[in-house]
Amino acid sequence: MAQLTWRDLPIAGVVGPDTTPRPRTGGWRTGVRPEARLELCVDCLLCWLYCPDSAIRLDGTAFAGFDYDVCKGCEVCAEVCPTDAIEMVVDDAA
Amino acid sequence: MRPELVAPVPELLTGGQAVAEAMRQIDPDVVPVYPITPQTPIIQGYAAFVAQGRAHGELIDVESEHSAMSAAVGSALAGARTITATSSQGLALMAEIVYIAAAMRAPIVMALGNRALSGPINIHCDHSDSMLIRDSGVIQLFAENAQEAYDLMVMAPRLAEHPDVMLPVLVCQDGFTITHSAEPVELLPDKTVRAFVGEYVLPNPLLDLARPTTQGPFAMPDSYYELRHQQVAALWAALDVFPQLAEEFAAISGRRYAALEPYALDDAERAIVCLGSTGGTVKDVVDELRAEGERVGLLQVRSFRPFPREQVRAALVHVCGVSVLDRADSPGSWPPLYAEVAASLYGTDVYLRSHVYGLGGRDLHPERIRDVFSPEGAPSYLDLKGAPCRV
Numbered sequence: 023m024a025q026l027t028w029r030d031l032p033i034a035g036v037v038g039p040d041t042t043p044r045p046r047t048g049g050w051r052t053g054v055r056p057e058a059r060l061e062l063c064v065d066c067l068l069c070w071l072y073c074p075d076s077a078i079r080l081d082g083t084a085f086a087g088f089d090y091d092v093c094k095g096c097e098v099c100a101e102v103c104p105t106d107a108i109e110m111v112v113d114d115a116a
Numbered sequence: 117m118r119p120e121l122v123a124p125v126p127e128l129l130t131g132g133q134a135v136a137e138a139m140r141q142i143d144p145d146v147v148p149v150y151p152i153t154p155q156t157p158i159i160q161g162y163a164a165f166v167a168q169g170r171a172h173g174e175l176i177d178v179e180s181e182h183s184a185m186s187a188a189v190g191s192a193l194a195g196a197r198t199i200t201a202t203s204s205q206g207l208a209l210m211a212e213i214v215y216i217a218a219a220m221r222a223p224i225v226m227a228l229g230n231r232a233l234s235g236p237i238n239i240h241c242d243h244s245d246s247m248l249i250r251d252s253g254v255i256q257l258f259a260e261n262a263q264e265a266y267d268l269m270v271m272a273p274r275l276a277e278h279p280d281v282m283l284p285v286l287v288c289q290d291g292f293t294i295t296h297s298a299e300p301v302e303l304l305p306d307k308t309v310r311a312f313v314g315e316y317v318l319p320n321p322l323l324d325l326a327r328p329t330t331q332g333p334f335a336m337p338d339s340y341y342e343l344r345h346q347q348v349a350a351l352w353a354a355l356d357v358f359p360q361l362a363e364e365f366a367a368i369s370g371r372r373y374a375a376l377e378p379y380a381l382d383d384a385e386r387a388i389v390c391l392g393s394t395g396g397t398v399k400d401v402v403d404e405l406r407a408e409g410e411r412v413g414l415l416q417v418r419s420f421r422p423f424p425r426e427q428v429r430a431a432l433v434h435v436c437g438v439s440v441l442d443r444a445d446s447p448g449s450w451p452p453l454y455a456e457v458a459a460s461l462y463g464t465d466v467y468l469r470s471h472v473y474g475l476g477g478r479d480l481h482p483e484r485i486r487d488v489f490s491p492e493g494a495p496s497y498l499d500l501k502g503a504p505c506r507v
Contacts, residue, residue: 027342028342028343028345031339031343033221033282034219034220034282034331034332034343035333035335035343036320036329036330036333037330037331037333039328
């Protein structure tokens with residue numbers, strides 16, 4: 023916004039949808055990331071419910087993996103998974 | 117065949133009743149209200165219309181004016197045409213949100229029954245409540261009588277909602293002098309008002325779920341200044357929009373309004389500048405003095421915000437002596453209207469005088485206005501008991 027004049031700025035500073043670049047907070051991970059063992063997953067979606075960063079991907083009502091662009095590696099999903107289908111592994115990308 | 121009688125029959129209404137009628141005809145979607153003298157007859161009258169099924173707005177009885185104004189901001193931005201009303205301490209309590217309403221560009225219409233601010237506590241008219249929110253960024257129009265209060269109220273939604281404006285509009289009428297005094301008022305037909313005000317359209321209604329927006333975001337030093345300047349531009353735009361609206365309104369009513377109303381001013385040697393109902397009294401005195409051969413006139417300021425400063429200068433630059441009547445004071449400096457007029461006339465040869473009058477509802481009689489026009493002049497504080505502390 024720094025270069026925008028008063029004429030360029032939206033009236034009253036109203037922010038429209040999809041105007042902010044999607045933050046890639048996954049870069050904040052420090053060391054570990056979740057990985058799923060799909061053979062153990064029962065699609066209970068507790069991970070989806072508890073994830074503070076909306077990093078659980080769904081396909082309809084089925085678990086469909088992690089969005090590592092926003093996953094901060096907090097390990098909550100692994101903690102709440104009732105079938106131990108989520109394992110924290112060393113995060114090479116970090 | 118006799119031509120159809122088109123002239124409406126005037127009704128005997130107080131300013132408060134007339135504005136309540138305007139609200140019924142505008143038929144806003146939401147009306148958050150809290151009672152306060154002398155505004156109460158406005159919302160009471162409107163509430164009666166709702167109870168009778170003659171008005172269809174959602175009347176929200178809130179617990180304070182702060183809440184009334186907050187609800188008004190929410191509903192106006194959500195996409196509902198919103199009107200509220202207040203006076204004095206009520207406006208003082210609203211003040212925080214009045215600034216926010218202006219900044220969020222919420223086109224709320226507010227009916228104000230001007231009343232002195234406490235303290236000492238007082239219920240009668242002066243303009244200190246309006247002056248409290250002078251710099252809030254809202255539009256303030258001052259009516260001279262009940263007819264003007266009604267007419268300006270009908271025009272207010274269009275001015276508030278104009279795409280170049282998008283600001284709250286206050287229609288100010290002097291407490292008791294106008295709000296509670298019955299006089300003949302010509303109401304427009306309901307259909308005419310409905311057609312005139314039209315539909316409420318916002319560029320970014322908050323309830324547009326297909327295009328969600330963040331409204332009222334935090335503004336850092338890199339954008340706050342610019343967003344404030346947008347309000348400056350909107351206020352000045354209102355000065356351009358008002359004559360267009362006034363033209364449209366004249367077409368349906370036969371009554372024409374302008375930001376300034378000059379009265380016998382063209383060849384005037386001495387003139388008064390004032391706001392509100394006092395203009396009516398001054399007009400009477402001008403008529404009397406003109407009949408006696410005195411070249412006196414009046415410049416009635418209808419739009420106090422935006423203040424038509426170039427027009428004020430053009431209207432007064434040829435007048436030898438100008439006396440500005442302020443129904444509010446600014447302790448420790450010049451009274452507000454005087455300061456505006458003086459700044460507008462800076463560098464001219466016009467001789468200026470400042471007169472404060474009528475605080476807390478003290479009457480201003482025609483004899484005193486004669487004194488103001490007289491060569492001897494009048495004190496800087498009219499009808500003050502005792503000499504002013506400074507002359």
